[in-house]
């Protein structure tokens with residue numbers, strides 16, 4: 049089965065999403081997510097100029113060989129643009145292979161390890177009270193796990209909190225990067241109160257998660273983890289930038305709060321030390337940014353040896369194609385932990401019809417052959433690309449900080 053044609057589809061039904069469609073000479077096609085938030089067209093150029101011309105005529109069944117060809121063949125290994133482009137090809141080829149086998153993708157990976165996939169939703173609010181209301185709404189919807197983020201008094205903008213009440217939170221919210229302000233001392237003093245309030249109102253059973261979004265130094269992260277141990281978080285995410293992998297040794301010396309890291313990782317080498325030294329509990333590297341199923345499977349297998357479980361990134365900047373494929377992976381992977389779920393706008397769901405379903409705090413990937421997500425190209429064409437950038441963060445004195 050030869051690859052006859054491949055094309056990139058860019059659409060913006062509320063946010064930019066990039067999709068690669070690969071068509072074979074047998075008429076089967078597969079799609080892969082290629083969205084890299086805020087850097088979308090870099091991946092489009094990479095695919096169109098350097099990947100697609102080299103794919104035409106190749107055997108669509110040779111997923112591993114094509115992966116190695118694109119990875120080693122680039123010479124310039126790794127990096128988010130390269131690994132997202134490779135992931136898009138990989139996801140589309142797994143989709144094709146599963147369709148050719150007339151099986152849902154999880155069957156090709158090794159079959160079900162569980163009946164359904166637990167997901168966590170996002171509760172955000174400008175203050176603790178409004179965040180608690182959002183937690184209540186999620187509990188009512190059936191979520192068993194909720195990420196909680198709230199505004200910090202004295203800081204005008206906080207990660208994870210919508211610009212205006214009642215609006216959805218979208219991180220890439222302006223043409224050029226918006227400038228946010230960050231104050232570590234205020235945050236460290238305030239955020240434990242949020243966890244205390246959630247436990248007090250919702251009891252012990254709800255899983256609580258929180259994303260620090262890379263803003264603390266290792267010793268500050270250790271202090272935060274230690275000070276919130278009594279609230280029994282499911283995880284504390286990205287508590288410090290993970291380029292400094294050994295920084296996590298310091299954090300581990302001070303706290304038993306479980307740690308999740310990896311949404312910005314794109315290869316096994318970004319997390320090898322963290323995993324092998326058991327410095328984290330959940331690995332968040334996900335299919336679209338880390339080389340697709342072929343590569344993330346290797347990360348998950350390494351993680352399994354060290355009791356590290358998966359907790360895939362699932363923000364709205366990962367398209368329904370990534371979500372669909374991730375749910376198949378989550379259904380199979382033995383060391384599954386949890387899956388992030390940030391619902392897409394209705395317009396996006398219309399452009400990407402899918403087989404996955406939510407019920408009672410869990411998702412199932414559906415039984416459609418392939419990964420079960422399609423793209424309506426006519427509808428996609430109605431939403432042209434619109435540049436959108438992620439914010440930058442500055443300390444109160446103006447110093448550029450981690451966003």
Ligand SMILES: O=C(O)[C@@H](O)[C@@H](O)[C@H](O)[C@H](O)CO
Nearest residue numbers: 085219259261311362363365
């Ligand atoms: O945990 C998460 O979902 C995030 O940290 C994302 O919202 C992240 O900020 C975006 O994916 C950036 O594009």
Ligand SMILES: [Mg+2]
Nearest residue numbers: 259285286311
């Ligand atoms: Mg995050």
